[in-house]
Amino acid sequence: MSCSAIFILDLKGNVIVSRNYRGDVDMSCIEKFMPLLVEKEDEGLASPIIQNGDISYTFIKHMNLYIVSVSRKNMNAVMMLSYLYKLVEVFCNYFKDLEEESVRDNFVVIYELFDEMMDFGYPQTTEGRILQEYITQEGHRLEVAPRPPMAVTNAVSWRSEGIRYRKNEVFLDVIESVNMLANAQGTVLRSEIVGCIRMRVVLSGMPELRLGLNDKVIFQQAGAARGRGGKGVELEDVKFHQCVRLSRFDAERTISFIPPDGEFELMSYRLTTQVKPLIWVETVVEKHTHSRVEYMVKAKSQFKRTSVANHVEVIIPVPSDADSPKFKTR
Template sequence: MISQVFILTSKGDHLIYKDFRGEAGVDAISAFYESVTALSGDQPPVVMTHKGMHFIHVRQGGLYWVASTKTNASPFTIIEFLNRLTALTKDYCGTLSEKSVRANFALIYELLDEMVDYGYIQTTSTDILKNFIQTEAESSKPFSLFDLSNVGLFGAETQQDKVAPSAAASRPIMANRGEQGGKNEIFVDVIERLAMVIGSNGIIMKADIEGEIRVKCYLPNCSEMRIGLNEELSIGKSQLRGYGSAVRVDECSFHQAVKLDEFDTYRIIKVCPSQGEQTVMQYQVCDDLPCAPPFRLFPSVERDSGNRLLMYLKLRCDLPPKSAAINVSITVPVPKGSVSLSQELSSPDQRAELQPKSKAVLWEIPRFPGGSQLAALFKLEVPGLSSASLLEVGPVSMCFELPKHTCTGLQIRFLRLTPTQPGLSQRWVRYVTHSDSYTIRV
């Protein structure tokens, strides 16, 4: 039975921390590292006990892959599990290194969620896991001018290019496209950027969405591709179309190579994709949000009897239960006289720190499931704290990514290639929403 799994760098920095049973705290990480680095010569896979916890580890890719247990479990079983975890990580990420683990931490957390349930190993089979893992791996290969998979619309890799999780229900583990030549694959990415201002009373004051549809083509030949959008898509303030859930955008524009002869009637765009990347459609929604805001914040700020500022933040994720936000960070400006921070977080995979230069508290959440709620209590030492100092708190700004989600509801109905491609051709549709600016007034 496994209590914790964590991955450390050779310097002791923790990259991944997953607590399955709540039997020990984060201090187990430092206890393990101090113990393993105190050993001379070859390090055995099983090291000393700390507060009744046994640590079992393997070292691969310059990283410590560690599992802790409080029971009298078989160390060989856990060592085999860790070896399978490293093999799966290498299969998905391409390489085992600190850089690839940092870039794919959301994918590794998803792997651990499927492999282990409350400390009991469920499966390490690649064939079974590939039906459940939906996060797209982030490639760690260097930029190359000869590899068009790294080249953006204007010749540079953008932040949105780096993360575009897949919406395919079953994703096979593919080798690095640079090694395979990237043949017989085509990706259609629907990427949206959300800008929002929410007042202290919870009312939406501003909500803008900018979106685009990108095509990344790695097919040897394709004369034409037809992309079917929502049939009920409405453009501008005109009457909404169809009988289903209405999807509306204020403005849209198309690449000059796009043919629109079927767009007005059937909402189908046709394009002859070239090798590499094209943005075939751009659209915008102004001062309107078709769905509920992805996050709601319930803050409470007060002072205690001493010179401490107490800041209690309750954050709710209003995404559907099967969705999740990743790379969530919350920045809260605090009084300029703040000198130290103590914190109480609702789960161990979160972290927070006081940034001395900007005088703001940074709260980071690697993965935030939809329909859940997290809380944090921050205690700030502020010499000379006054009532005026409380006015320096806020507004709160958030950064996040929403894989498999679009705020407008824009969807791809179908992809059809002409002529039909010989052999097996993979067609992927992927959705992601990024925060452009998400501000909540306190």
């Protein structure tokens, strides 16, 4: 089912802005949200979805605000959570910082965005760059109302038509981070790689790009690995940008897409595998008299000599009342 209403609340649960899309719920039902949330937190059962009778509350917290979706039963929970995060992203594009003060200062624009981003409870245009082409904070000053871009009614809602550049370029970055859990003896208990592919596209017109992946990459879907035979790299939690043609990817294992203009994240993924720590840190803590504590920290690199690590930071947690630190390096 779809969304019935959207509310933006302050930390006390007071309604700042609301939009009723379907008229099938009593708008006063939001008064029960904050008591239900406090009750769930006290019971240790905090969840982004709260069910009360035939009403479902789906919410996220951002800064000093709660953004809450209210709907009947059998709601698509994942769709609504994705929409709420996208709503925050669009608001941040408009107001830089989304907080209570910026919401109160921009009622008109927020109501316009509510109407454009959702229709009768179903998400519509959610690309901030497209919305900014015809919903502006100075819109009331224009003598002629701006005409919505073709992208709003086009199948490619994330890219405007008529884009022209003198020089066509595409930049691609693969960004990966390693998450690791080790015990006190130094044994690695769990390790994973979290990565994403980011692109910056400077292309004219409506280009269609194709990105091929190594045959050794296997995608995990519905709990079972799908791909060609043999041992390969098994990617999990793969998420694509909406521009990717998923049907063609399932058939050909080729990422085909018409990219948005500028910077965007094409895909993200997670890889659970045994990874040797790039930098191994050993720590010995000695407590002396007169409230003096001595930390001996050893850092050892475990990557190839030809590689270089830049901007390395070692964070040492100390008591909040620690004072007058002294350092010795070797």
